Amino acid sequence: MNCAEVYGWLQAYLDAGVTVEQERAVEAHIRACPDCRRRLVELARAVNALERTGDVSPRADFTRRLYESLKREAGLDLAPRDRRTRPPDRG
Numbered sequence: 001m002n003c004a005e006v007y008g009w010l011q012a013y014l015d016a017g018v019t020v021e022q023e024r025a026v027e028a029h030i031r032a033c034p035d036c037r038r039r040l041v042e043l044a045r046a047v048n049a050l051e052r053t054g055d056v057s058p059r060a061d062f063t064r065r066l067y068e069s070l071k072r073e074a075g076l077d078l079a080p081r082d083r084r085t086r087p088p089d090r091g
Contacts, residue, residue, distance in 0.1 A: 001025045006036045010043050 006029045012018050013026045030037045 001029045003029075003033060003036055006030065006033070007039060010036075010040055013040075014044055014047060 006026055009018060009022060009026050013023065018026065030040055
């Protein structure tokens with residue numbers, strides 16, 4: 001397993017979302033690779049910090065302000081759609 005492959009598996013590894021074979025391969029690689037070991041430690045610290053923050057709710061006007069900002073930057077009409085309606089037929 002190379003660094004790019006290991007990097008792609010680190011989050012799943014921390015979440016116990018890998019097979020036993022993948023777990024062994026990741027562990028073997030991080031024992032031998034200081035860069036990937038450092039990435040694993042950094043990712044684990046970030047995950048732990050996020051878990052300690054608890055739930056965060058956006059402000060009530062978050063969606064409206066986001067779409068307004070995107071519209072200004074892109075010059076597009078990005079108004080949020082009513083999720084109950086279907087998108088227009090493009091055929």
